[in-house]
Amino acid sequence: MELNDSATFDLASKALDAFQIEIPSWGFANTGTRFGKFVQAAAASTIEEKFADAAEVNRLTGVTPTLALHVLWDLPNGLNDVAEVKRLERKFGVRAGSINPNLFQDQEYKYGSLCNPSAEIREQAVAHMLDSIEIGKALGTRDVSLWLADGSNYPGTQSIRKRIGWLEDALRLCHDHLGPQQRLLVEYKPFEPAFYHTDIADWGMSAQLSRTAGPQARVLVDTGHHYSGQNIEQIVAWLLHMGVLGGFHFNDRRYADDDLTLGSIDPYQIFRIFHEIHAAAAEGLMLDVAYMIDQSHNLKGKIEAMVQTVVTAQEIYLKAALVDGEQLAALQQTCDLVAAEELFRGAFWRDVRPLTQAWREAHGLPADPVKALRENGYVEQIAAERGSRSSALSSYA
Numbered sequence: 001m002e003l004n005d006s007a008t009f010d011l012a013s014k015a016l017d018a019f020q021i022e023i024p025s026w027g028f029a030n031t032g033t034r035f036g037k038f039v040q041a042a043a044a045s046t047i048e049e050k051f052a053d054a055a056e057v058n059r060l061t062g063v064t065p066t067l068a069l070h071v072l073w074d075l076p077n078g079l080n081d082v083a084e085v086k087r088l089e090r091k092f093g094v095r096a097g098s099i100n101p102n103l104f105q106d107q108e109y110k111y112g113s114l115c116n117p118s119a120e121i122r123e124q125a126v127a128h129m130l131d132s133i134e135i136g137k138a139l140g141t142r143d144v145s146l147w148l149a150d151g152s153n154y155p156g157t158q159s160i161r162k163r164i165g166w167l168e169d170a171l172r173l174c175h176d177h178l179g180p181q182q183r184l185l186v187e188y189k190p191f192e193p194a195f196y197h198t199d200i201a202d203w204g205m206s207a208q209l210s211r212t213a214g215p216q217a218r219v220l221v222d223t224g225h226h227y228s229g230q231n232i233e234q235i236v237a238w239l240l241h242m243g244v245l246g247g248f249h250f251n252d253r254r255y256a257d258d259d260l261t262l263g264s265i266d267p268y269q270i271f272r273i274f275h276e277i278h279a280a281a282a283e284g285l286m287l288d289v290a291y292m293i294d295q296s297h298n299l300k301g302k303i304e305a306m307v308q309t310v311v312t313a314q315e316i317y318l319k320a321a322l323v324d325g326e327q328l329a330a331l332q333q334t335c336d337l338v339a340a341e342e343l344f345r346g347a348f349w350r351d352v353r354p355l356t357q358a359w360r361e362a363h364g365l366p367a368d369p370v371k372a373l374r375e376n377g378y379v380e381q382i383a384a385e386r387g388s389r390s391s392a393l394s395s396y397a
């Protein structure tokens, strides 16, 4: 079936209206590699600056109403910082999003946090998780998103099975404290910082732990947390089938967990993931999938990289939404391989930019948000403000 222009635009509008993506506070701050950090004058260093930058991204794109917060970096005083976050929400018109505990930074966690052999350190880690859950309740946010850096570096140095037991106990306890609207998202990663075993290494472990924790726990798929060559859309299909897909951390990679901008290396991978979600939705599966960005912008301008990523996510999401699902199902049923593949790839090749631009114009948004950012002077302005402040601080010191 060939759709005429107005029917296509209606279909595209419906898809784009349904799409929002959460941006991370840490994407606006100076971050580096383990070898060094290249600082940017426009980088945000306070939570107020992160909210300001998030508001700018939302002004330009219209689809990023929430900002993921990192407890240790954004709410260093825990619950005591909630009032300030609420003030910033009101001031900037952006809401707090997922709450991200930090179980990887403190010295105590050298040999693990929730999986540490020391009961005392495990309790300390659980207490931080419970604080994070309380922060989420106080802010009225839904997701507490756990990435566990625990693991070991050398064979034989830790009991893998004991650590599974400790982790199950901890996650069950955390789950017991969730409010009725809250979810616990459990992220996995095969290696790094641990290089022999990681306690939550893949989606199977994550899914099993989520099921053990309780009905409000879900799996979080970070697209960068897979081995090369792994079929991520198949993992997504399984998680959808099992009803445990909670959300995504989007980024791109070439070698390891590179945290490059979405679609910069392999946009077809993201298309295939979105296709699984659209197909499941079309079949009537109940979905509650949080789309989030988890990137580290070391070289690109931070706000520009974020806007570019949001635009890319919208474009690829739309390409996948425009796959003719009925026709594809018929071709799959008759095993018409080339026709099925061409239909699928045809949707990927389609240039949807005129559609996303028309949708933005219909919503009073700039047709080209990256260009609009380049022309509106925001980055130059904050670079001047923040740059002079940091040089004033360093001359004071």
Ligand SMILES: [Mn+2]
Pocket (backbone or CB within 6 Å): 147, 187, 222, 249, 294
């Ligand atoms: Mn992540």
